[in-house]
Amino acid sequence: MSTSKQEQESGIKNPDPKIVLFLCRWCSGKGADLAGTSRLSYPPNVLPIMVNCTSRIDPRFVVEAFLDGADGVLVTGCHFGDCHYKTGNYKAYRRLSLVAKLLKQVGVNPKRFRLTWISATEAAKFVEVTTEMVNDLKKLPPYWRNGNGGNTNE
Amino acid sequence: MNKLKVAVALGATCAGCDVAILDLNEKILDVIEIVDFVFWPTAMDFKLEDLKALKDGEVDVGLYHGAIGTEEDEEIAKILRKKSKVVVAFGACANFGGIPSLTNMPYESKIFDVVYKESPSTSNPEGTVPLKETEVEGTKLTLPGIRKRADSLNSVIDVDYYVPGCPPMVPLIEQVVDILRVFVEKGTLPPKGAVIAGQDTLCKECGRTKPETISYTEFLSPQEVKEIDPDLCLLSQGILCLGPATRSGCGGLCTSMNVGCRGCLGPTDKVDDHGLKMISALTSLLDVEHEEEYTEEELDKLIEKIPDPLGTFYRFTYGVSMISKLHPDMEE
Numbered sequence: 001m002s003t004s005k006q007e008q009e010s011g012i013k014n015p016d017p018k019i020v021l022f023l024c025r026w027c028s029g030k031g032a033d034l035a036g037t038s039r040l041s042y043p044p045n046v047l048p049i050m051v052n053c054t055s056r057i058d059p060r061f062v063v064e065a066f067l068d069g070a071d072g073v074l075v076t077g078c079h080f081g082d083c084h085y086k087t088g089n090y091k092a093y094r095r096l097s098l099v100a101k102l103l104k105q106v107g108v109n110p111k112r113f114r115l116t117w118i119s120a121t122e123a124a125k126f127v128e129v130t131t132e133m134v135n136d137l138k139k140l141p142p143y144w145r146n147g148n149g150g151n152t153n154e
Numbered sequence: 155m156n157k158l159k160v161a162v163a164l165g166a167t168c169a170g171c172d173v174a175i176l177d178l179n180e181k182i183l184d185v186i187e188i189v190d191f192v193f194w195p196t197a198m199d200f201k202l203e204d205l206k207a208l209k210d211g212e213v214d215v216g217l218y219h220g221a222i223g224t225e226e227d228e229e230i231a232k233i234l235r236k237k238s239k240v241v242v243a244f245g246a247c248a249n250f251g252g253i254p255s256l257t258n259m260p261y262e263s264k265i266f267d268v269v270y271k272e273s274p275s276t277s278n279p280e281g282t283v284p285l286k287e288t289e290v291e292g293t294k295l296t297l298p299g300i301r302k303r304a305d306s307l308n309s310v311i312d313v314d315y316y317v318p319g320c321p322p323m324v325p326l327i328e329q330v331v332d333i334l335r336v337f338v339e340k341g342t343l344p345p346k347g348a349v350i351a352g353q354d355t356l357c358k359e360c361g362r363t364k365p366e367t368i369s370y371t372e373f374l375s376p377q378e379v380k381e382i383d384p385d386l387c388l389l390s391q392g393i394l395c396l397g398p399a400t401r402s403g404c405g406g407l408c409t410s411m412n413v414g415c416r417g418c419l420g421p422t423d424k425v426d427d428h429g430l431k432m433i434s435a436l437t438s439l440l441d442v443e444h445e446e447e448y449t450e451e452e453l454d455k456l457i458e459k460i461p462d463p464l465g466t467f468y469r470f471t472y473g474v475s476m477i478s479k480l481h482p483d484m485e486e
Contacts, residue, residue: 059430063476081446090445094437094453102433102463106259106480 017071017137021046021130022061023118024054024088027078030120035127042127043134046074053077055088059099062113071143072112074133076126079117089117111136112143158214158338161193161205162244163234165227166254166304167220171245172196174321178328185331188338205233213238215334219321221247221254221473222305226298235311240343242330243307246320246418251473253320254304256465258478266300306473316349320418320470323404326351352402355422356415360397360406362387369442373459382412389414389439394466399425399432418470427476429467 023029029050035042047070051057054077065073075096083089096115104110114133118126162172176197178185191198192213193205216238222228235241246252257265270276270283286299307313317326329350337343344350352359363385370392376382379391388395388409395414397406401422408415421428440456441448460466464477472478 059433060427060476063427063430063480066480067476080450087442087445090448090453091438093450094440094457095434097454097457098433098437098460098463099430101457101460102429102467102477103480105462105464106477108480 012138013141014071014138017045017134017140017142018069019046019072019074019130019133019137020065020070021048022054022057022073022075023048023050024077024084025050025052026084027082027120028076028118028126031076031118031122031126034120035123038123040123040127042130045134045137046130053083053085053088054092055085055095057092057096059095062096062099062103066108066112066143069144071140072114072133072137074113074130075115076118076129077115079119082117082119108143109140111140156338157190158188158334159192159212160189160215160217160334161208161213161234161238162191162196162217162219163193163205163230164196165218165220165230165248165307166223167245167247169196170321171219174245174319174324175327177324178331181328181331185334188331188335202230202233205230205237208237210236211239214240214337216241217244218242218248218307219244221251222301222307222310223254223257224298224300228301228310229298231307231311240314241307241311242315242317243313244317245322246318246420246470248307249316249318249474250420250471251304251306252470255306255473255478256468258303258472259464304473309473314346315344316347318349318351318401318419319404320416323407325405326403349401349423351419353422354402356397356400356402356404356406356409356419359402360387360409360415362406362409365390367442368439370439371441372456376412376414384412388412389436394436394460396428396432396467398435399428416469417467420471428471429463429475429477432467433463 023032032048054075057075062073075092077089077092078084080089093115100110100113100115103113116129118129176182192208193200195201216234218231218234218241220227222231243249247254266283271278271281284297287294287296289295317330319326333344333350357364364387368387368390370390372392373394374392376393379393382393383391389397393414395409396417397409397415399421400415400417401419403419417428417432421431425431464472468475
């Protein structure tokens with residue numbers, strides 16, 4: 001992918017990062033809806049995938065997203081104590097923080113994987129988190145499509 | 155009775171698999187009754203030339219243990235495939251890449267620098283590293299080159315059967331001997347690709363009692379537990395055990411000695427990434443009765459008790475794991 005001279009000077013290595021966003025149906029999904037109905041704008045780089053609860057997210061979903069070409073993976077769910085299923089987000093937090101540690105060991109920049117809580121009223125936070133992550137990833141080279149990710153035999 | 159011609163070849167290995175075969179003790183005599191070893195450099199005086207001298211397809215069963223770590227390992231594996239009717243990947247390294255495949259970790263790509271120059275115990279002021287070719291007093295000396303990755307056997311050749319384990323346990327080797335006996339007597343073999351081990355997870359054959367709810371408040375090493383209950387599930391005592399995600403077949407060798415399973419038999423047929431499944435299972439069970447009482451900081455502290463998830467959950471299977479495909483170079 002070619003970057004313009006202007007982008008190179010501003011430190012942008014990937015003008016169009018792709019982020020897979022897993023969000024839970026009950027809090028974060030409603031928060032994202034509210035962002036839409038409030039006419040807030042957020043970057044079109046995020047591909048939202050709605051799941052019933054963040055505890056539904058198997059660690060391999062995250063790894064597969066990266067293998068299939070994502071530059072980053074963002075998981076958002078209910079705040080502690082707010083989970084529709086009472087404890088799903090606690091499970092997700094334990095599971096995904098261990099996955100985050102593992103990804104770091106394998107050499108994935110920690111900026112590429114984030115877990116955060118967004119409630120149904122926090123449309124502004126939804127916009128803030130997605131924008132921040134997109135801006136972070138613009139400063140990193142494309143992850144998979146740079147020809148280095150993936151096939152490590154060559 | 156015609157004896158089977160068997161070759162045992164090896165790659166990046168500790169030769170524990172050879173010792174495991176000899177661990178059959180007096181049963182090795184039954185093996186000698188049906189088997190003629192035409193190549194087994196660890197146990198007898200054989201050179202690679204002896205294997206090369208055999209006709210193609212002359213060897214009935216070729217066992218290969220160890221990962222494919224050097225160019226020579228790859229060459230030996232290919233020769234073994236050519237000479238053998240049936241090739242068996244023997245041991246965790248040949249099956250999954252094993253411990254040698256942990257060198258595929260991204261920041262170990264400079265492994266020569268780490269081993270020969272940077273490690274604290276190394277004194278190497280001239281910076282000498284092994285070379286593929288060097289000349290000493292007019293004689294050219296060669297060494298096999300190191301491959302970029304240490305791989306499983308089936309990444310370089312077609313493999314017929316799999317015997318996992320580090321090393322394969324005696325009951326599994328006995329199963330192999332039984333299969334060889336049937337092969338000698340009736341000429342039949344199990345379906346190609348069969349894994350000669352259990353089909354369920356270790357928990358099914360581990361003799362410990364499992365409480366209805368398995369739950370623990372922290373991850374412990376066996377030495378941190380004052381008194382280990384010899385009959386209760388290790389996980390419910392907080393001891394890290396990979397049993398729920400690991401194939402059965404060993405009869406719970408480690409768990410019966412109060413040591414948590416390390417996963418040397420790899421995942422079952424239904425799972426392709428051993429570590430991710432284990433992480434999923436393990437973290438789900440953390441103090442499930444009181445999980446709502448934790449804060450993020452407290453959970454972070456508990457997770458910190460696993461300092462090396464990669465070495466813990468992928469000790470034997472990193473070479474064939476999904477996560478090993480993630481990135482060849484460490485990002486800053």
